[in-house]
Amino acid sequence: MNINAPNFVVVMTDDQGAWATGAATPELRTPTLDALAAGGLVFENFFCASPVCSPARASVLTGRMPSAHGVHDWLRGDNDGIDTTGISYLQGLTTTPEVLAANGYVCAHSGKWHLGDARSAPPGFSHWFSHRDGGGPYYGAPVIDGGTERSEPGYVTDAISDHAVAMVGELATGDRPFYLQVNYTAPHTPWSSENHPADLLDLYRDCEFPSVPREQRHPWFDHVSAEFDRAQVDPRPALRGYCSALSGVDRGVARVLAALEAAGVRDDTYVIFTSDDGFSCGHHGYWGKGNGTWPLNVWDPSIRVPFVVNRPGHVAPGVVRTPISAVSIHPTLVELADAPLPPDPLAAGTSFAPRILGTEDVPAEPVLVFDEYGGTRMIRTATEKYVWRHDGPEELYDLVADPGELVDLSNDPASADRRAALRGQLADWFAAHAVGEYDGGARPVTGLGQRSPVWTDQADADRYVWTAKRRVETE
Incomplete structure (x- = not known):
């Protein structure tokens, strides 16, 4: 010690x-x-x-x-x-x-x-x-x-x-x-x-x-x-x-x-x-x-x-x-x-x-931040944000021109290449930072609560709270 x-x-x-x-x-x-x-x-x-x-x-x-x-x-x-x-x-x-x-x-x-x-x-x-x-x-x-x-x-x-x-x-x-x-x-x-x-x-x-x-x-x-x-x-x-x-x-x-x-x-x-x-x-x-x-x-x-x-x-x-x-x-x-x-x-x-x-300078490489909530996953750089959903819409924002995230560019043809690149980075990163039974990407997480740990034998339909509107279709 x-x-x-x-x-x-x-x-x-x-x-x-x-x-x-x-x-x-x-x-x-x-x-x-x-x-x-x-x-x-x-x-x-x-x-x-x-x-x-x-x-x-x-x-x-x-x-x-x-x-x-x-x-x-x-x-x-x-x-x-x-x-x-x-x-x-x-x-x-x-x-x-x-x-x-x-x-x-x-x-x-x-x-x-x-x-x-x-x-x-x-x-x-x-x-x-x-x-x-x-x-x-x-x-x-x-x-x-x-x-x-x-x-x-x-x-x-x-x-x-x-x-x-x-x-x-x-x-x-x-x-x-x-x-x-x-x-x-x-x-x-x-x-x-x-x-x-x-x-x-x-x-x-x-x-x-x-x-x-x-x-x-x-x-x-x-x-x-x-x-x-x-x-x-x-x-x-x-x-x-x-x-x-x-x-x-x-x-x-x-x-x-x-x-x-x-x-x-x-x-x-x-x-x-x-x-x-x-x-x-x-x-x-x-x-x-x-x-x-x-x-x-x-x-x-x-x-x-x-x-x-x-x-x-x-x-x-x-x-x-x-x-x-x-x-x-x-x-x-x-x-x-x-x-x-x-x-x-x-x-x-x-x-x-x-x-x-105070012993490290500003990183030379771009810094990426990742986030997730059930089947919603995000990759964020200092200048852009991309959101992928297992069962829902994608989002893409230019954080420099649009810091308030008001203009979704995910359907903009001019942004297609950038969206695809970010989606690939996101998928690769989560493939390395998620694991089997703990992975929430395809689980029916609705934001209404979780009742039990994933390692119990409860079915996901009972583990996660859902309503008729907030229902996630799983594979």
């Missing part, structure tokens, strides 16, 4: 698009997160591996794409009457906390898990406070505390912060480096006033949110949430709740940073802030993320997320504009910890630790 190894605090929000930061949306009240970004390294073009929570989180922890870890959609669980006891969707896969724990780290978790049974700590973790489900009401949330399930009477964002602060106090007194992930359920719905404290809501009482576009409803916008339909008509109540939830995260992060300072370990700790997936609050004419439309989408509001790394005296403030995928978080943290990375032939990411440490 390297006694000089750094600590890590990884803060992850739930459904925060890259637009939802103080720099991009000035009316957002997040002074702590704004200061963290101003004093840290901001990655402007950072993309999740899948535009929905559970697959994206599994990819962060394993460095694999969904078609190599088998989590294809958001996971339905106990709040839907599905007993998750003993179910681990990451069974047999190596995760960041497992690697770090094997190399002397103490690993802790406070907040959302949403990758199976949260009643006991998964491999690698020794400190555990978790939301039982993937989300839900902000008051009365079902949580696992000390191995016991109970209802959290207070604001769950504050409870996650409370436990994170307590964990910092305990972990910092030990003689081993620590890894702490603080996974908020915010700013995920619900956004109604009874779900958020009055002092947070009052921050946005008369706000008109002029920085958030009001765009015409996209014909693909098709979400089962009545809250999203109302928001498309009048976005202000929803935006008030969404931004209030983020302000709650901001004050929680302030407390975690203060705890690091009080323990004397702030300069020894990488603080990383990001989100599991993006989110649209009317951008591009829809509300939601990848499953806010049918067919499922991988437009930038759904896949582009904030990513900030801050460590005083070690990470120079600045901005990185090179596109990077969240599948690269796993190898990056392992390298920053100076730990050996176990070989994985299906690893989809590469470490960007040299970019964080």
